Amino acid sequence: MARTLTLAATAYEAGRYADAQRLLRPLAEQAPEAAGVRELLGLSLYRLGRWRAAAAELEAFGQLTGSVEQEPVVADCERALGRHDAVEQRWEALRQASPRAEVLAEGRLVMAGSLADRGRLNDAIALLARYEPDRARPRDWHMRTWYALADLYERAGDVPRARALFQRLVKRDADFFDAAERLAALR
Numbered sequence: 001m002a003r004t005l006t007l008a009a010t011a012y013e014a015g016r017y018a019d020a021q022r023l024l025r026p027l028a029e030q031a032p033e034a035a036g037v038r039e040l041l042g043l044s045l046y047r048l049g050r051w052r053a054a055a056a057e058l059e060a061f062g063q064l065t066g067s068v069e070q071e072p073v074v075a076d077c078e079r080a081l082g083r084h085d086a087v088e089q090r091w092e093a094l095r096q097a098s099p100r101a102e103v104l105a106e107g108r109l110v111m112a113g114s115l116a117d118r119g120r121l122n123d124a125i126a127l128l129a130r131y132e133p134d135r136a137r138p139r140d141w142h143m144r145t146w147y148a149l150a151d152l153y154e155r156a157g158d159v160p161r162a163r164a165l166f167q168r169l170v171k172r173d174a175d176f177f178d179a180a181e182r183l184a185a186l187r
Contacts, residue, residue, distance in 0.1 A: 072106035
């Protein structure tokens with residue numbers, strides 16, 4: 001079982017999510033209480049776009065461990081399924097759980113995406129805007145927030161603010177997602 005789990009983790013890290021899922025499914029059936037198996041299976045299913053199955057596995061992981069670490073991923077599954085009320089409920093529960101900053105940031109990004117999906121761009125911007133100021137040593141979640149905020153500004157027609165954030169991202173990391181291409185398109 002440990003060897004199969006190692007092979008599945010290697011497949012996942014290599015981006016071979018279908019292989020990881022194929023290896024993990026029997027392990028989850030043999031040992032449904034194995035939280036690590038359920039988590040990796042859920043993440044593999046998420047990467048494959050199998051939203052319902054991914055949410056079920058990640059919820060099982062959360063129940064087994066009491067952890068909210070994967071709650072943003074479950075919320076993103078709900079978002080993909082168009083269940084925006086569930087996204088809002090999960091966001092509120094996550095905020096109240098007060099997890100690590102990175103986990104909270106991911107939940108915030110999912111909630112902002114849900115708002116934007118419904119045409120509520122100003123609400124999505126307001127949710128992320130307090131994290132807009134530049135930082136001397138930004139963490140990955142700061143940069144992901146800046147990217148999402150730049151996208152929202154662009155969609156809302158605020159091109160100067162979108163441009164400024166894309167410039168900041170490119171200055172920090174020229175290969176950050178497609179920020180350089182997005183910036184070039186705004187010039």
